[in-house]
Amino acid sequence: MSLTRMLFCRESFTFNKLLRHTITPNFLRRFVFSETSKNQHSFTVSYLINSCGLSPESAIRVSKKLNLENGDRPNSVVAFLKSYGFSxxxxxxxxIRHPRLLLANTQKTLLPKIEYFYSVGVSRTDLPIILSENPTLLTRSLKNCIVPCFEFFRSVFQSNKEVLTAVKRSKRAFMSNFRTTLFPNVMFLQNLGVPTNCLSLFLKDNPDALIVEPVKFKEVVNEVTKMGFQPRKTTFVLAVSARSLERRRFLWDRCFKIYRRWGWSEDKIFSAFRKHPSCMLLSEKKISMTMDFLVNKMGLHSQMVATYPMILLYNLEKRIIPRCSVIQVLLANRLIRKNVSLYSVLVHREEIFLEKFVMAYQEALPQLLDVYNGKIISPSA
Structure with missing residues (x-):
């Protein structure tokens, strides 16, 4: 046998031996599964983009939580949602918010919830808005969760509109057992003498703050009471709201440090909190930008802002800057006194501000309305 033939036979033997040891049933299964998974993932991403309107980035992210074998069930879900007015x-x-809803049974899981919400007065226009903001509602038990929770909200509010506002803002109310958190905490506040209108405000604006363990909630209420807040005043529920959640305590600590940097003493900070608790729930950017404008550009003393913390809650671009621009023009033209109170300027309703500081000087300064609307930059801006 020639040397070449001997080498060929040897190589063939080695390759066949390697092949027998490599292509095992387990290897084949893994190979087939891997290829199938790749194809399913590719189909899922493509479906999410083309049929559900997701961006490529969102589709890739959602595909990690959802693997579609075909479009049969998802097609029925998408068609169902669109038939009820979903854009x-x-x-x-x-x-994006609840990917596995694409695998839901439209008749058994989705339809009963849709019909219930219609029955309690949710309009065809509002329903897609509510459910797209909180699609978890479509997965919760109608009998054990949605109906009793909705009825509880209705027992506190005077109108379905207020109920729906609370439902929109509280995803957690329908995720947890409200009978062990929300209900006992509301009852506790009622027993303390918190008026119905304050409870309504609490539930409408910040229902998640009530969904904590009753023991911890009572500790927060006692802490707020020791600070001097009175249960019958609106500031009481605002203060409880500001202190009731861990993430809000984090906000509190951050706000505390920012105000200290602007020269507020600890007593000033607590005084501001007692006047308007929401001042301890603002972002660092919001506080810094507003304080910088009022103190460094308008010459207001930082301690004055602490005296009127409500100012910090106003929109800087839409309220504070336009009004202050008008005041700067009036001061530059000596049409108002230098000691005008910026607080009174900012706190007025828009129609009153316009009447008092813009329309009253239209004859002398016709451009004043344009200054207010941002069409003309004030001289000292």
Missing amino acids: RNEVALVV
């Missing part, structure tokens, strides 16, 4: 964007929001 393409609202369908996309539902899928």
Whole structure:
């Protein structure tokens, strides 16, 4: 046998031996599964983009939580949502926030909830908005969760509109057992003498702050009471709201440090909190930008802002800057006194401000309305 033939036979033997040891049933299964998974993932991403309106980035992210074998069930879900007025964007929001809803049974899981919400007065226009913001509602038990929770909200509020506002803002109310958190905490506040209108405000604006363990909630209420807040005043529920959640305590600590940097003493900070508790729930950017404008550009003393913390809650671009621009023009033209109170300027309702500081000087300064609307920059801006 020639040397070449001998080498060929040897190589063939080695390759066949390697092949027998490599292509095992387990290897084949893994190979087939891997290829199938890749194909399913590719189909899922493509479906999410083309049929659900997701961006490529969102589709890739959602595909990690959802693997579609075919489009049969998802097609029925998408068609169902669209038949009840969901726009393409609202369908996309539902899928992004709760991807597995694409695998839901439309008749058994989705339809009963839709019919219930219609029965309690939710309009065809509002329903897609509510459910796209909180699609988890479509997965909760109608009998054990949605109906009793909705009825509880209705027992506190005077109108369905207020109920729906609370439902929109509270995803957690329908995720937890409200009978062990929300209900006992509301009852506790009622026993303390908190008026119904204050409870309504609490539930409408910040229902999640009531969904904590009753023991911890009572500790927060006692802490707020020791600070001097009175249960019958609106500031009481605002203060409880500001202190009731861990993430809010984090905000509190951050706000505390920022105010200290602007020269507020600890007593000033607590005084501001007692006047308007929401001043301890603002972002660092919001506080810094507003304080910088009022103190460094308008010459207001930082301690004055602490005296009127409500100012910090106003929108800087839409309220504070336009009004202060008008005041700067009036001061530059010596039409108002230098000691005008910025607090009184900012706190007025818009129609009163316009009447008092713009329309009253229209004859002398016709451009004043343009200054207010941002069409003309004030001289000292």
